[in-house]
Amino acid sequence: MAIFPIFKVTVLSLCFSFVSCAQKQSLNSKKKEVSNTKNIKKEIVVAANSTKTYLPKLEGKKIAVVANQTSVISKRNGYTHLIDSLLSLDVNIKKIFAPEHGFRGKADAGEFVKDGIDTKTGLSIVSLHGQNKKPKPEQLKGIDLVIFDIQDVGVRFYTYIATLQLIMEACAEAKVPVMVFDRPNPNGNYVDGPSMETEHTSFLGMQAIPLVYGMTIGEYAEMINNEGWLSDGNKADLTVIPLLHYTHDSDYSFAIRPSPNLPNDQSINLYPSLGLFEGTHINAGRGTEFQFQRYGASFLDSIAYDFNYVPKPNFGSKYPKEKGKICFGEDLSNHSKLNVVSLQWLIKAYQNCTDKTKFFNTDGFTKHAGTEKLQKQIEVGMSEAEIKATWQADLETFKEVRKKYLRYD
Numbered sequence: 001m002a003i004f005p006i007f008k009v010t011v012l013s014l015c016f017s018f019v020s021c022a023q024k025q026s027l028n029s030k031k032k033e034v035s036n037t038k039n040i041k042k043e044i045v046v047a048a049n050s051t052k053t054y055l056p057k058l059e060g061k062k063i064a065v066v067a068n069q070t071s072v073i074s075k076r077n078g079y080t081h082l083i084d085s086l087l088s089l090d091v092n093i094k095k096i097f098a099p100e101h102g103f104r105g106k107a108d109a110g111e112f113v114k115d116g117i118d119t120k121t122g123l124s125i126v127s128l129h130g131q132n133k134k135p136k137p138e139q140l141k142g143i144d145l146v147i148f149d150i151q152d153v154g155v156r157f158y159t160y161i162a163t164l165q166l167i168m169e170a171c172a173e174a175k176v177p178v179m180v181f182d183r184p185n186p187n188g189n190y191v192d193g194p195s196m197e198t199e200h201t202s203f204l205g206m207q208a209i210p211l212v213y214g215m216t217i218g219e220y221a222e223m224i225n226n227e228g229w230l231s232d233g234n235k236a237d238l239t240v241i242p243l244l245h246y247t248h249d250s251d252y253s254f255a256i257r258p259s260p261n262l263p264n265d266q267s268i269n270l271y272p273s274l275g276l277f278e279g280t281h282i283n284a285g286r287g288t289e290f291q292f293q294r295y296g297a298s299f300l301d302s303i304a305y306d307f308n309y310v311p312k313p314n315f316g317s318k319y320p321k322e323k324g325k326i327c328f329g330e331d332l333s334n335h336s337k338l339n340v341v342s343l344q345w346l347i348k349a350y351q352n353c354t355d356k357t358k359f360f361n362t363d364g365f366t367k368h369a370g371t372e373k374l375q376k377q378i379e380v381g382m383s384e385a386e387i388k389a390t391w392q393a394d395l396e397t398f399k400e401v402r403k404k405y406l407r408y409d
Helices: 003-039 051-058 082-088 160-174 217-226 265-279 344-351 362-369 373-379 384-389 392-405
Strands: 062-067 072-075 078-081 092-098 124-127 145-149 178-181 192-195 210-212 238-241 294-297 307-309 327-331
Touching: 051 178, 051 238, 062 082, 062 160, 072 082, 078 082, 082 092, 145 160, 160 178, 160 217, 178 217, 192 392, 210 392, 217 238, 217 392, 265 344, 265 362, 294 307, 294 344, 327 344, 344 373, 362 373, 373 384
Parallel strands: 062 092, 062 145, 092 124, 145 178, 178 238
Antiparallel strands: 072 078, 192 210, 294 327, 307 327
């Protein structure tokens, strides 16, 4: 008779045990769901996509847009060009300003770009890499607002930030407001390289900033405006439409190459380092399908290098350095991601140059480096570590200024 009560207690205990386990599993499951939700990274939204934020500011205004092939609004099934999207939304666009490489991004680096008409929209295109790099007063006449929307890559000698400054300067003088649509900087997670010296100011460097400055184009626009970098102490009437869900550590791949010779993430990551070869007679992959992912020249030591290639004219490089010659060098297309400016390849190439008088294009190298010091340091045989040590004071000074304008955690 005593067996039944014991059995009942045992069954009840098991039931409570099962319920308790189930509750714990449910709680643990919910905790995991919450944890997983927190870990999900939200997709970066470029400013051009934030139409609800900026469209009300465009109503009733005559608009000019500084744009190229990267000025797009992303959609589920691809993207549409900003110009096409704004026109479809009845925004009154009057003209397009085009930077280096042109509105459709097909011109070679440094190539003279003519004014023209966009065949698709019929809008007039004013080149800012032709007869003038800064808009003339008559080119802004009748314009109520200028929109700047171009993908930058965060390197001082990449000329889109020079175009940005000249646009802001012209607009400040003409009292025309500027609206910058922000975009991610693929090299925005670090600051490195030699800082430009003011005596070497050019279109490849208009301000005394490091080679890699670690800011989005919107942040940099605010720095230009508030550090007194515009002529005659002017300030532009500036609005920056921000990015969403972006930080300076975010990874971001481009659907469209920002210029003809930056075809992929690898080239963009190596560009701060291999871009210095632009100031030498060494080929940096132009005339191949691996632009800024290799370097070489016919006058580098063929014994020191076991890789070679032959540059040929192609899209974005009609006249590549060392055209048709066997170039000895290195293939870096599979190199691991960099978070610094590396001088190792520049130094190695100089050391293995069979005729050092052919190496540097002194004027071009000074403009790219922003200083005469780097060429001299390489020529006297300083190591990469020794050279980088000379950059540190300027880098720390710039980082303190940069802090004031960072808007993304």
